[in-house]
Amino acid sequence: MRHYSSDPATGAGQTQNGAAATDPESANPPGLLEVRNLSMSFGHGQSSLLAIDKVSFAVKPGEILGLVGESGSGKSITLRSILGLTKRYGQVEGEILWKKQDLNTLTNRALQKIRGREIAMIFQEPMSSLNPLLTVGLQITENLKAHTKLDRTERKKKAIELLDLVGIPSAAARLGDYPHQFSGGMRQRVMIAIALASEPELLLADEPTTALDVTIQQQILDLILALSREMGMSVIMVTHDLGVAAQTCDRIAVMYGGRLVEVGPVRNILRNPRHPYSIGLLRSVPENVPPRSELYSLPGIPPGLGNRPSGCCFAPRCLAATPRCSEEKPDLLQTSEKVALACFNPQNFLSGNSQ
Ligand SMILES: Nc1ncnc2c1ncn2[C@@H]1O[C@H](COP(=O)(O)OP(=O)(O)OP(=O)(O)O)[C@@H](O)[C@H]1O
Numbered sequence: 137m138r139h140y141s142s143d144p145a146t147g148a149g150q151t152q153n154g155a156a157a158t159d160p161e162s163a164n165p166p167g168l169l170e171v172r173n174l175s176m177s178f179g180h181g182q183s184s185l186l187a188i189d190k191v192s193f194a195v196k197p198g199e200i201l202g203l204v205g206e207s208g209s210g211k212s213i214t215l216r217s218i219l220g221l222t223k224r225y226g227q228v229e230g231e232i233l234w235k236k237q238d239l240n241t242l243t244n245r246a247l248q249k250i251r252g253r254e255i256a257m258i259f260q261e262p263m264s265s266l267n268p269l270l271t272v273g274l275q276i277t278e279n280l281k282a283h284t285k286l287d288r289t290e291r292k293k294k295a296i297e298l299l300d301l302v303g304i305p306s307a308a309a310r311l312g313d314y315p316h317q318f319s320g321g322m323r324q325r326v327m328i329a330i331a332l333a334s335e336p337e338l339l340l341a342d343e344p345t346t347a348l349d350v351t352i353q354q355q356i357l358d359l360i361l362a363l364s365r366e367m368g369m370s371v372i373m374v375t376h377d378l379g380v381a382a383q384t385c386d387r388i389a390v391m392y393g394g395r396l397v398e399v400g401p402v403r404n405i406l407r408n409p410r411h412p413y414s415i416g417l418l419r420s421v422p423e424n425v426p427p428r429s430e431l432y433s434l435p436g437i438p439p440g441l442g443n444r445p446s447g448c449c450f451a452p453r454c455l456a457a458t459p460r461c462s463e464e465k466p467d468l469l470q471t472s473e474k475v476a477l478a479c480f481n482p483q484n485f486l487s488g489n490s491q
Pocket residue numbers: 178187205206207208209210211212213214225376440441
């Protein structure tokens with residue numbers, strides 16, 4: 137096993153023995169974005185609550201990384217921390233290297249130039265980010281005004297192109313409509329159009345399809361996938377649904393209790409997950425269960441922020457746990473060139489040697 141370097145000087149993408157991980161499919165490829173030992177706690181001092189704990193990962197250009205885990209595992213906090221949106225709630229530590237500059241050290245003003253322009257974010261509920269009082273056309277053109285040098289006529293033309301691109305029928309005629317005049321799926325498309333206006337290099341998508349019905353969900357996922365491929369845009373896709381990640385992502389990072397527990401290419405995580413939590417998640421996907429047999433459900437519930445165990449967070453729910461698991465937190469170690477794992481007792485999904 138090789139240990140990820142947590143030393144900022146040696147850099148992510150290098151192993152403890154100093155070898156550079158140049159394979160783009162490695163568990164921590166050299167990235168457009170490199171997150172190193174990112175921790176976020178709510179509040180300050182002794183009463184602070186650690187929400188995410190030394191999270192490290194990288195996203196390379198054009199890659200779609202799925203951040204997967206149950207509710208409360210820290211996925212949204214990780215995304216929001218990348219854009220500096222959690223600082224006001226407490227403390228953010230670690231490095232968020234974006235084109236070699238650490239976003240965690242930038243002023244809010246400097247960050248604002250990157251937010252929405254180089255890195256855009258879309259949320260689960262479009263109405264929380266769309267302004268109900270402004271027409272959709274105005275919301276797109278305002279974004280274009282803020283992030284491009286296009287003149288008024290060009291902005292309008294581009295807004296129509298963007299609505300067209302995300303599959304809004306009769307795009308030109310819909311510019312003057314307000315968000316409430318669109319269905320849920322269409323509002324999600326509008327929000328994607330606004331996010332794409334600045335042609336971001338990285339899209340942070342926080343459960344972008346959870347609130348939608350299955351058919352629309354598939355359309356939006358296909359759209360994000362196609363846009364990423366066409367524009368060479370990287371995406372971090374937060375989802376609690378391993379099935380969604382399987383369809384969309386190149387690599388998957390599984391999160392539990394504020395830490396990453398397994399990271400690797402989608403085929404490795406889906407064919408032979410080694411972390412008991414990843415295995416449990418995979419068994420809970422309906423497609424992986426034979427017809428008429430009961431859907432697996434992980435025993436217990438994830439711990440809240442205030443009562444996370446001192447050892448491995450998953451230990452209380454893990455059938456493979458040993459006394460060591462309740463005492464020590466396993467680090468994320470590279471188990472192969474492409475996969476990293478944080479577990480003292482990795483299981484083998486394929487041989488059935490798992491929970
Ligand atoms: N403003 C806040 N103050 C205190 N705790 C918070 C706050 N926002 C989130 N948390 C807690 O931080 C933890 C991580 O939340 P986060 O939203 O990142 O989870 P998640 O994995 O994205 O799950 P979900 O899909 O439910 O949003 C949760 O336990 C949550 O209750």
